[in-house]
Amino acid sequence: MPDFPVIDTDVLVIGAGGAGLRAAIEASAHGVRVAVVTKSLLGKAHTVMAEGGVAAALANVDDRDNWRVHFADTMRGGQYLNNWRMAEHHAKESPERVRELEAWGAVFDRTADGRILQRNFGGHRYPRLAHVGDRTGLEMIRTLQDHGIHRGMDVYMEHTIVTLLTDDGRVAGALGYDRERGRFKVFQARAVVMATGGLGRAFRITSNSWEYTGDGYALAYDAGAALQDMEFIQFHPTGMVWPPSVQGILVTEGVRGEGGILLNKEGRRFMFDDIPENYRTQTADDEEEGWRYTQGDKNARRPPELLTRDHVARCINREVKAGRGSPHGGVFLDIAWIKKRLPNGADHIRRKLPSMYHQFKQLADLDITDVPMEVGPTTHYTMGGIRVDGDTQMSTLPGLFAAGEAAAGLHGANRLGGNSLSDLIVFGKRAGEYAAEYAKTTPPARLDDGQVTRATARALAPFDRGSSGENPYAIQHDLQAMMQDLVGIVRQEAEMAQALEALRSLGERAGRAGIAGNREYNNGWHTAIDLPNLLMVSEAIARAGIERKESRGAHFREDHPAKSEEYSGFNLVIRKAADGGMTLERVPIPPLPAELAQVIQENT
Numbered sequence: 175m176p177d178f179p180v181i182d183t184d185v186l187v188i189g190a191g192g193a194g195l196r197a198a199i200e201a202s203a204h205g206v207r208v209a210v211v212t213k214s215l216l217g218k219a220h221t222v223m224a225e226g227g228v229a230a231a232l233a234n235v236d237d238r239d240n241w242r243v244h245f246a247d248t249m250r251g252g253q254y255l256n257n258w259r260m261a262e263h264h265a266k267e268s269p270e271r272v273r274e275l276e277a278w279g280a281v282f283d284r285t286a287d288g289r290i291l292q293r294n295f296g297g298h299r300y301p302r303l304a305h306v307g308d309r310t311g312l313e314m315i316r317t318l319q320d321h322g323i324h325r326g327m328d329v330y331m332e333h334t335i336v337t338l339l340t341d342d343g344r345v346a347g348a349l350g351y352d353r354e355r356g357r358f359k360v361f362q363a364r365a366v367v368m369a370t371g372g373l374g375r376a377f378r379i380t381s382n383s384w385e386y387t388g389d390g391y392a393l394a395y396d397a398g399a400a401l402q403d404m405e406f407i408q409f410h411p412t413g414m415v416w417p418p419s420v421q422g423i424l425v426t427e428g429v430r431g432e433g434g435i436l437l438n439k440e441g442r443r444f445m446f447d448d449i450p451e452n453y454r455t456q457t458a459d460d461e462e463e464g465w466r467y468t469q470g471d472k473n474a475r476r477p478p479e480l481l482t483r484d485h486v487a488r489c490i491n492r493e494v495k496a497g498r499g500s501p502h503g504g505v506f507l508d509i510a511w512i513k514k515r516l517p518n519g520a521d522h523i524r525r526k527l528p529s530m531y532h533q534f535k536q537l538a539d540l541d542i543t544d545v546p547m548e549v550g551p552t553t554h555y556t557m558g559g560i561r562v563d564g565d566t567q568m569s570t571l572p573g574l575f576a577a578g579e580a581a582a583g584l585h586g587a588n589r590l591g592g593n594s595l596s597d598l599i600v601f602g603k604r605a606g607e608y609a610a611e612y613a614k615t616t617p618p619a620r621l622d623d624g625q626v627t628r629a630t631a632r633a634l635a636p637f638d639r640g641s642s643g644e645n646p647y648a649i650q651h652d653l654q655a656m657m658q659d660l661v662g663i664v665r666q667e668a669e670m671a672q673a674l675e676a677l678r679s680l681g682e683r684a685g686r687a688g689i690a691g692n693r694e695y696n697n698g699w700h701t702a703i704d705l706p707n708l709l710m711v712s713e714a715i716a717r718a719g720i721e722r723k724e725s726r727g728a729h730f731r732e733d734h735p736a737k738s739e740e741y742s743g744f745n746l747v748i749r750k751a752a753d754g755g756m757t758l759e760r761v762p763i764p765p766l767p768a769e770l771a772q773v774i775q776e777n778t
């Protein structure tokens with residue numbers, strides 16, 4: 175074994191977002207030693223950026239809501255490719271998890287009678303998102319962090335895991351480096367929870383920050399775990415499009431939940447032009463009814479701006495392509511118009527959407543209480559990920575668990591807004607609990623010197639090539655541009671095949687990546703280390719995208735624009751073959767139990 179520090183723990187949690195922290199809290203509560211590793215600073219994970227809210231059928235604002243409606247909404251949104259067991263746990267357990275956050279100190283917005291306030295969001299039948307203005311993630315991460323530290327866990331900030339270590343077909347720990355000094359550490363663990371979030375940085379326009387290079391998916395895949403549904407990448411309909419330096423930054427769906435409307439350059443409210451058949455009975459007939467819905471009228475139905483994200487994103491795309499877009503290639507999102515309806519409209523906007531108000535004021539010099547925003551689709555969320563058991567969250571690699579955006583299953587072909595934050599706390603808890611049980615009942619695994627030596631040699635190779643090697647930033651930039659153009663919001667077989675070709679040559683370039691300087695805070699080096707992960711997940715997206723010859727949820731094929739019955743009953747499962755190649759398999763989804771089928775039927 176090279177002479178690296180070895181941290182010995184029971185449960186290693188990789189990632190300190192909502193899922194990782196909730197898992198750490200639960201594992202710690204089960205009496206095992208817990209170490210949490212995070213690529214950035216504690217408190218900086220994506221979860222902190224979440225704006226709109228956390229979905230839970232608390233029924234505080236509309237007493238018709240309950241787990242059955244939430245379950246049916248989630249399944250319909252996911253186009254029935256969801257792991258129904260996870261969707262059931264999620265709908266049943268999220269209210270309890272939200273109340274628990276409150277008990278741990280989270281201060282949610284309140285109804286007039288002092289209960290947790292809930293707001294409307296796309297695809298949710300009733301107002302369901304518990305929120306703190308448009309800074310819900312901040313409150314959630316603050317609460318989980320405080321509680322986690324209090325409960326007991328060791329935190330390794332600014333440490334990046336570069337490989338999972340295995341022993342005879344089970345997980346044994348991980349190898350990582352610290353950003354500050356560039357030195358390696360070995361984490362020996364009986365169980366590992368992967369909670370590394372998403373992969374938005376595989377695309378040029380994204381709401382995701384620098385950390386989200388798909389590491390968790392690639393680490394799990396390389397160690398032998400299966401991934402699934404990688405074709406389903408969510409393009410959130412409303413990201414900023416101007417100025418160019420802020421392109422992709424998210425504009426929360428909460429804006430539409432509060433009454434914001436989408437307009438093309440002709441001033442037409444184009445979302446009324448295309449309402450999918452399976453949502454027709456739940457959608458407002460006219461603008462008046464849509465407005466009443468956003469103001470809490472229980473007899474009104476949702477405006478079409480609150481249809482699912484995949485649909486809204488495609489409608490925006492259509493307007494832009496047809497030449498009816500805004501000056502900078504988006505459409506207009508207007509919340510200022512509510513001043514015509516609410517006497518204190520400007521104050522209301524500033525109070526309900528403070529971050530959005532400041533975001534546009536500071537980044538675009540625009541007052542959203544006066545003028546519409548320009549918005550367009552941005553790569554936002556990964557529905558696919560590590561394949562897990564719906565009860566325990568264990569992956570197909572014994573001892574490796576996954577939760578949050580790193581795991582697949584709950585959201586099927588498309589995630590409803592707010593269902594991620596609830597996913598984190600429901601399945602973070604489950605992953606922590608079962609990882610702790612696994613750690614208690616399993617003997618320690620053996621560390622393999624060879625694996626550690628090979629992984630460090632791979633990670634350090636860019637230094638050997640020095641500045642005469644390929645620039646890693648240029649490779650990353652070209653990969654992002656290529657994925658945006660060829661595997662983006664509207665897909666075709668020929669273009670995705672071209673993407674696979676391009677990935678082969680980008681892979682060769684990544685093999686020649688070189689960097690100068692030393693190991694302390696060397697961003698070029700970190701980018702070179704991230705590249706194989708970006709390449710792996712991009713290949714998975716393109717291969718799965720080619721294989722699914724239909725349009726469903728977030729996956730839209732211009733050459734197969736309809737949904738196909740043939741593709742309705744399976745998940746696409748991806749594994750690394752013995753020769754290092756990528757295999758794809760259609761794995762049937764187990765039939766829905768009669769009781770859950772009934773729940774869906776009752777709620778259509």
Ligand SMILES: Cc1cc2nc3c(=O)[nH]c(=O)nc-3n(C[C@H](O)[C@H](O)[C@H](O)COP(=O)(O)OP(=O)(O)OC[C@H]3O[C@@H](n4cnc5c(N)ncnc54)[C@H](O)[C@@H]3O)c2cc1C
Nearest residue numbers: 189190191193213220221226227335371578579592594595
């Ligand atoms: C702007 C924005 C707004 C959003 N708003 C909402 C909303 O209102 N409601 C909602 O439900 N969802 C929302 N989402 C989605 C939601 O925030 C995320 O899906 C969710 O927070 C992911 O949580 P997570 O715990 O899975 O991972 P994250 O919070 O993404 O955390 C991942 C962690 O893994 C670490 N990590 C990654 N790779 C490595 C590695 N190699 N080694 C060590 N550590 C690693 C990171 O440093 C980080 O600590 C929003 C997302 C964004 C970007």
